[in-house]
Amino acid sequence: MPRPSHPAEKGQLHPRNRHQGRYDFPALIAASPELADHVILNPYGKQSIDFANPQAVRVFNRALLKQLYGIAHWDIPEGYLCPPVPGRADYLHGLADLLAHHNGGTIPRGAGVRALDIGTGANCIYPLIGVKEYGWRFLATDIDDTALACARTIVSANDLGNAIELRQQQERQHIFHGLLGSDEHFDISLCNPPFHASQAEASSGSRRKWKNLGRLDPQRKLPALNFGGQSNELWCEGGEIAFISRMADESVEVAGQVGWFSTLVSKAGNVELLRKRLSKLGARHLHIGEMAQGQKRSRFVAWRFSAASGPAAKA
Known part of the structure; x- marks a missing residue:
């Protein structure tokens, strides 16, 4: 089974990513004046925010989405996952490149492309960026009714109801099973899975990150989780490998629809x-997309079962 890989340049975001270089704080503050209350100077004398402050991160994300993507209204409940926007955008750009590779080198744009977001969360970040960057239509799903209610408010407030549909997965132990109608088809699905096996592991991971950054001050009260997050967003029984293994298994069931x-x-x-x-399950094509931002490296894995699988076959 072929495994094409397109590694990112060391530490660099995707070339189409709008978050290149240093953040333009004057422009961000002009778009969202409330951000001014959270701007600090880092040890190098440059403007930044305190990423240990969940409220500051939430306001910062709101400013980024407004200034760079025209998302005028965005907010999430306290304690829900507040995603790093540049990395989320990179994933979408990587998926667009994947679709382009099988579309004569041209990125398919517009409402004719339909994407399925598994676990959209309260932030609804992938559909928001995907609609603004490529005009795709999204079905955004989650098991958490509070998260979906928040996402629905964001979609409605930004008049994106024609582009983003929200749906609850009623069977909490399943991913694709029971989720889709028999006549629904999607060009691509995407997911940011929970990667910890427990709350203790998630908290330990956050403290380790702060220590590595030299910011773990015993006199200072830091959040347990640096970007927030509910249990279903950050951990599940068996951790990341258990979740993505279940996703792979269930993808067989809807192989003709995605x-x-x-x-x-x-x-x-x-x-x-x-x-x-995936090889044992009969996947015929596998793609590993490498991503990077500064010292952080990440990746996504994409697969399909047939060259004629779903609407992408028309590309």
């Missing part, structure tokens, strides 16, 4: 485990 399946994979060692599982 052109390309994809998921972020946080732990590099899980890529080979997923590849072996």
Whole structure:
């Protein structure tokens, strides 16, 4: 099974990513004046925000989405996952490149492309960016009714109801099973899976990140989770490998309805485990997309079962 890979340049975002270079704080503050209350100077004398402050991160994301994508209204409940926007955008650009590779080198744009977002969360970040960048239509799903209610408010407030549909997965232990109608088809699916096996592991991971950044001050009260997140957003029984393995298994059931399946994979060692599982399940094509931002490296894995699988076959 072929495994094409297109690694990112060291530390660089995708060339189409709008978040290149340093953040333009004057422009961000002009778009969202409330951000001014959260701007600090980092040790190098440059403007930044305190990423240990969940409220500051939420306001920062709101400013980014407004200034760069025209998302006028965006907010999430306290304690829900507040995603790093540049990395989320990179995933979408990587998926667009994947679709272009099988479309004569041209990125398919517009409402004729339909994407399925598994676990959209309260932030609804992938549909928002995907609609603004490429004009795709999204079905955004989640098991959490509070998250979906928040996402629905964001979609409605930005008049995106024609482009983004929201749906609850009623069977909490399933991913694709029971989710789609028999007549629904999608060019691509995407997912940011929970990657911890427990709350304790998630908290430990956050503290380790702060320590590595030299910011773990015993006198300072830091959040347990640096970007927030509910249990279903950050951890599940068995952790990331259990979740993406279940996703792979269930993807067989809807193989004729989705052109390309994809998921972020946080732990590099899980890529080979997923590849072996997909091979046994009969996946015919596998793509590993490499991404990078500064010192952080990540990747997504995409697969499909047939060259004539779903609407992507028309590309």
